[in-house]
Amino acid sequence: MTNKVEGGKMFDIKNKKMFVVGLGYIGLPTAAMFSMAGFSVLGYDKDERVVERLNSGAVYVEEGVTELIDKGLKEGNLKGVSQYEEADIFIIAVPTPIKEDKSPEMSMVLDAAENIGRVIKKGNLVILESTSPPKTTTDLIAPKIRELSGLEAGKDYYLAHSPERVIPGNLLNELVNNHRIIGGVNLESAEAAKACYETFVKADIYLTDSTTAELAKLMENTFRDVNIGLANETARICEDLGVNVWELISLANKHPRVNLHTPGPGVGGHCIAVDPWFIVYNSKNANIINLGRKINDSVPDHVYSMVKDIIPKGKLTILGLTYKPNTDDFRESPVVELAKKLIADPDYEVSLTDPYGENKQLKVAGLEIKKDHMKALEGSDLLIMGVNHKDYDDLDLSEIGKVMNTKTIFDTRNSISREEAEKAGFKYILLGDGKHA
Secondary structure, eight states: OOOBOGGGOBOOOTTOEEEEEOOSTTHHHHHHHHHHTTOEEEEEOSOHHHHHHHHTTOOOOTTTHHHHHHHHHHHTSEEEESSOOOOSEEEEOOOOOBOTTSOBOOHHHHHHHHHHHHHOOTTOEEEEOSOOOTTHIIIIIHHHHHHHHOOOBTTTBEEEEOOOOOOTTSHHHHHHHSOEEEEESSHHHHHHHHHHHTTTOOSOEEEEEHHHHHHHHHHHHHHHHHHHHHHHHHHHHHHHHTOBHHHHHHHHTTSTTOOOOOOOSOOOSTTTTTHHHHHHHHOTTOHHHHHHHHHHHHHHHHHHHHHHHHOSSEEEEEEOOSSSTTOOOOTTOHHHHHHHHHHHOTTEEEEEEOTTHHHHTOEETTEEEESOHHHHHTTOSEEEEOOOOGGGTTOOHHHHHHHOSSOEEEESSSOSOHHHHHHTTOEEEETTBOTTO
16 A cells, blocks of 8 residues: 655555554544554553553443454554554644643643654654644644654654544544544645545545644634534523523524524533634634633533522532533533532532443542432432433433422423423423523
């Protein structure tokens, strides 16, 4: 398998050794996919426990990825390592969180570039998958590798950025079937990376420069964040004006060129709640983006104040704590932020429940997340619908009412029928519903 680019240069991917840095939500599935595509893949993680679990076959990932990992291990194409090694292709898939001041935390990307710089050889390919601020590839990775190796990106080795564009809950399908953007420091670098990804990506692959690729990924999530910010602001306007925001959005969306998003308890996840800040950090002109972020970050405080109005003191139970429905991802969850505020309030006893909580063995402010929502609700004065997991589609409100102390529901997702709740004897409050305030 070869790839011909302008100038007659070739990047041969046959029998290539690949080194994937980071075995998290993206790195591990990506490593497994490349091992299935015929590459000999080494997966590195600074946490040796992660490496040990991988090599022992004790890794559990949803959505069919576990089967790929097991097959890669069995066939000898996938192995976890705790030290950097020489390879032909390096993929950086480490977290890029934000600091408390909303600036990007790039130490893990910088560390990966530094270590790759110690083992890289001429003709190698380096691909940054981690979502990163614009110019990370050219202004952070390339200089660091040059500092350690003396090699020039685009001349002595290939360097590209190919951002992951998958969503938890549909990861395997989207790795294969989503269109892919690849940005190189030059065309040869972009083409070299394309030769790798086209071994398993069935959708179209678009080539550009690395900075455009970085910004394109950020804008995909920023578009959603700004529109959710508009929905969350609209919800508060509706509360002020005696309007039901859910009815309003349904009617406004009847227009063929309008597609308002829906409000909720905030915006979470490692992408939508983080990526816009990378643009704000890099550009003084990101005014709407900055405002949208601030609105969405303020929603947990607004929901907390609503809870205080609904019930000044008592026992509260939050159903669902992940950042979105039907996924086990708790990163940057606005409901977790809400839970922390309520747990810190001495007027409340708080119980937490999520169908994925026990699997993750997570705690929020020292409080365990129960899987059984009926047990969590025992003696509660308020049920807060935080995340509308499919597990909660058919809640037996009649039975729930029997175990609660006071039958009150605060629905932040419009996922419980007001009619059914009131029929079961509940007082029902809906976020953004000014008609029934």
